[in-house]
Amino acid sequence: MCKVGTRGAMYKLIKGNIKQIADQLLVTEQGYIPQPSPSARVGPPLPPRHTNSSAPYPPPSIASQPATKPVIGTLYSPFDNDPRSIEAAEHKNNWRWDDARRVEYSIFQEHLRTLGADHHSTLQVGYNLAEIDLESGYIGKAAEWCQWVSNNSQRVLDKRHPLAMRAESLMGEILVSQGKQQEGESVCANVLARQQMAIGEDDIDTLETRRRLANAYSSVERREEGIATAEKRTEALKRLLGENHIKTYASVLDTIDLIVAKLSSNNTEMAIARFHTGSGDIVNVVLEASQELNNLLGPRHPLSIRSLRQLGACQIFTSGGITEPSETLRRALATAEEYLGPDNTETIQIVVYMGLMYAKQSNPYSYMVSQQNLELALPWFRRYLDWARSRDILSSPDPQAVLGMLANMYMAKRDYQQAQNYYEQLVNACQKGNIPVSPDVQNMLQLCRMNTRLMSPYRSSSGFESLLSSFKRL
Known part of the structure; x- marks a missing residue:
C-alpha cells in the first residue's frame, strides 16, 4: 500500500527506537533477553544475605542506553529582531493563531503607515497574515491577503523574487482548500519548477512548495505520487537540517496525513x-x-x-x-x-x-x-x-464531504426531510464556491423533494380525512 511498512521515510527516521522498544518489552515480560550459547554455564552464585533490608538497589546503567537527540529548531522563525515579530513566531510555534494574527496585524499597520504598501517588510507581514488565516481555517481571508501580496510583490519586486514565488505557492495551497484542486495542483507544480531554477532544490521555500504539491496530488487522487513526494521532502530536510530538527518531524507527520487520507x-x-x-x-x-x-x-x-x-x-x-x-x-x-x-x-x-x-x-x-x-x-x-459555518468555508471539500455523508445516511434511513436539508446545504455551498454540483447530488435532492411532497398530506391530517384530502389534491 505504501512505503511506511517497508522501510520508508518514516521507518528510517525512527528505526533506532523500534529495536530498543522491542528489547524493553522482552525485559518487561521475561525479565531478561535470552542469549544463546553453545556451552553449558555454571549457575551464578547466590547473592550475599544483607542484614540491612532497606539498602537501595543500584541504579540501572545509563551508559548502555543510547541517548536520544533533543529536538532542535522551530517551525516558524521571526522575520526580524522586532520583539513583536519574535512574539508572533512564538505564538505560531504553539499554534495560537488568534494571538499571532493580533500581533502580526499590529506590525502590518505600522509598516503600512511608515514604509508603505510596496515595501518588502510590509509584503512579508501580509504573507504571514495569509499563512495564519489559512492555518486557522479562514480560507477566504487567507486568499485575500495572499492575492494582495502576490500581485504587489510581482509588480514591485519580480515574478522570480523569493517572496513572490512564496506567495504564489501559498495561493496554490489555498486553491486546493477552496475545492479547486486541479488549479491548485497546477499552480504548485509551476512554482516548484521556478523555485528549483531560481533558488535551488533544497531551499526551504522550495521544500515547502513540495509539501503543498504533495497535498495537491492527494486531493486529485494521485495519492501514491503525493506520498512519494512527501517522503522525498522528508529526506531532503534530513540532509539539510538533520533528523532531529522539528521541521523534519513535522514533515514525517505530513506524510502520515497523506497515508491516512489514502486509507x-x-x-x-x-x-x-x-x-x-x-x-x-x-x-x-x-x-x-x-x-x-x-x-x-x-x-x-x-x-x-x-x-x-x-x-x-x-x-x-x-x-x-x-x-x-x-x-x-x-x-x-x-x-x-x-x-x-x-x-x-x-x-x-x-x-x-x-x-x-x-x-x-x-x-x-x-x-x-x-x-x-x-x-x-x-x-x-x-x-x-x-x-466551518463560522468561518464561511462550507464550500470547501471537507465540509462538503460531511454534508454529503449526513445527507446519504438520512437518505438510506428514508428520512427524506432531513436528507433534503443536508442536500440543499450541499448544493448551496457548491454554488457559493462556484463548484459544479455532482449529478448524483442533484438526483438525490430531487428524490427527496418528491418524497417529501408525497408524504406531506399524511403529516397534516390523520385517518380518513388525510386519505380524502390526498385524493382531492390528486
Missing part, C-alpha cells in the same frame, strides 16, 4: 486497510512516532497532539472496533481542547474523526447506516459544520 479515500481502500497484512505495520509505525514525539516534546506540544490524532485515525480504518480509536482520539481531544482551544483547527480535525469513527462502527469497509451510528456521529459532525 479512507473510498470503500475499497477501507476494506484493504482493514484486512491487509501491512496495515498493522502502519499503526505500529504511527504509534512509535507518537510515543517518540510525546517523549521529546511533551504531550501538550501541537505536534504530539497531531501525532496522537493520526494514531487514532489509523486505528479507525485498520481495527475492527471503536474501543481503541475512541480512547486514543478522546485523549487527543482532551489535550487539544485544553492547550490549543476548542476552535483550533487541530481540535476540529479530531472532532471530525470522532464522527467518522461512529459513522463507520460495525462495518470494516463503509459507513454503516443505522440509527445508533447516526445518533452517535451527528453531534460531532454538527460541531464541525458549525465551526
Whole structure:
C-alpha cells in the first residue's frame, strides 16, 4: 500500500527506537533477553544475605542506553529582531493563531503607515497574515491577503523574487482548500519548477512548495505520487537540517496525513486497510512516532497532539472496533481542547474523526447506516459544520464531504426531510464556491423533494380525512 511498512521515510527516521522498544518489552515480560550459547554455564552464585533490608538497589546503567537527540529548531522563525515579530513566531510555534494574527496585524499597520504598501517588510507581514488565516481555517481571508501580496510583490519586486514565488505557492495551497484542486495542483507544480531554477532544490521555500504539491496530488487522487513526494521532502530536510530538527518531524507527520487520507479515500481502500497484512505495520509505525514525539516534546506540544490524532485515525480504518480509536482520539481531544482551544483547527480535525469513527462502527469497509451510528456521529459532525459555518468555508471539500455523508445516511434511513436539508446545504455551498454540483447530488435532492411532497398530506391530517384530502389534491 505504501512505503511506511517497508522501510520508508518514516521507518528510517525512527528505526533506532523500534529495536530498543522491542528489547524493553522482552525485559518487561521475561525479565531478561535470552542469549544463546553453545556451552553449558555454571549457575551464578547466590547473592550475599544483607542484614540491612532497606539498602537501595543500584541504579540501572545509563551508559548502555543510547541517548536520544533533543529536538532542535522551530517551525516558524521571526522575520526580524522586532520583539513583536519574535512574539508572533512564538505564538505560531504553539499554534495560537488568534494571538499571532493580533500581533502580526499590529506590525502590518505600522509598516503600512511608515514604509508603505510596496515595501518588502510590509509584503512579508501580509504573507504571514495569509499563512495564519489559512492555518486557522479562514480560507477566504487567507486568499485575500495572499492575492494582495502576490500581485504587489510581482509588480514591485519580480515574478522570480523569493517572496513572490512564496506567495504564489501559498495561493496554490489555498486553491486546493477552496475545492479547486486541479488549479491548485497546477499552480504548485509551476512554482516548484521556478523555485528549483531560481533558488535551488533544497531551499526551504522550495521544500515547502513540495509539501503543498504533495497535498495537491492527494486531493486529485494521485495519492501514491503525493506520498512519494512527501517522503522525498522528508529526506531532503534530513540532509539539510538533520533528523532531529522539528521541521523534519513535522514533515514525517505530513506524510502520515497523506497515508491516512489514502486509507479512507473510498470503500475499497477501507476494506484493504482493514484486512491487509501491512496495515498493522502502519499503526505500529504511527504509534512509535507518537510515543517518540510525546517523549521529546511533551504531550501538550501541537505536534504530539497531531501525532496522537493520526494514531487514532489509523486505528479507525485498520481495527475492527471503536474501543481503541475512541480512547486514543478522546485523549487527543482532551489535550487539544485544553492547550490549543476548542476552535483550533487541530481540535476540529479530531472532532471530525470522532464522527467518522461512529459513522463507520460495525462495518470494516463503509459507513454503516443505522440509527445508533447516526445518533452517535451527528453531534460531532454538527460541531464541525458549525465551526466551518463560522468561518464561511462550507464550500470547501471537507465540509462538503460531511454534508454529503449526513445527507446519504438520512437518505438510506428514508428520512427524506432531513436528507433534503443536508442536500440543499450541499448544493448551496457548491454554488457559493462556484463548484459544479455532482449529478448524483442533484438526483438525490430531487428524490427527496418528491418524497417529501408525497408524504406531506399524511403529516397534516390523520385517518380518513388525510386519505380524502390526498385524493382531492390528486
